[in-house]
Amino acid sequence: EGYRIIPENMDNSQESGHRPWCCASVPEPVCVGISRLWVAVEKRKHGVATKLVDCVRQWFNYGSLIPKHKVAFSDP
Numbered sequence: 001e002g003y004r005i006i007p008e009n010m011d012n013s014q015e016s017g018h019r020p021w022c023c024a025s026v027p028e029p030v031c032v033g034i035s036r037l038w039v040a041v042e043k044r045k046h047g048v049a050t051k052l053v054d055c056v057r058q059w060f061n062y063g064s065l066i067p068k069h070k071v072a073f074s075d076p
Contacts, residue, residue, distance in 0.1 A: 001027035001028065001029060001030065001072075002027060002028055002029075002030045002033070002072030003023040003024050003025075003026075003027055003028070004023065004024045004028060005021050005022070005023055005024075006021070006022045006023065006024060007021075029070075030070050030071065030072040031060070031061065031066045031070040031071070032056060032057075032060050032066055032070070032071055032072070033071075033072045033073070033074065034053065034056065034071065034072070034073050034074070035074050035076075036074075036076055037049050037052060037053070037073075053071065056071070057071060
């Protein structure tokens, strides 16, 4: 299960260390959960994390592509 982030309530002006988003109160079913995803500083902004998540979506359930809305990320 996962809780969808509500984008219209995002506020980037809050202090560091606080979560600047709100989540829905109703959980939704997901197919895969990703606990952590780390990319070396010099490789960021090159699409590495996107490619990793796309590989998980493609190969987690062999023969079917998991839609993006069925992938959940935990808050570290």
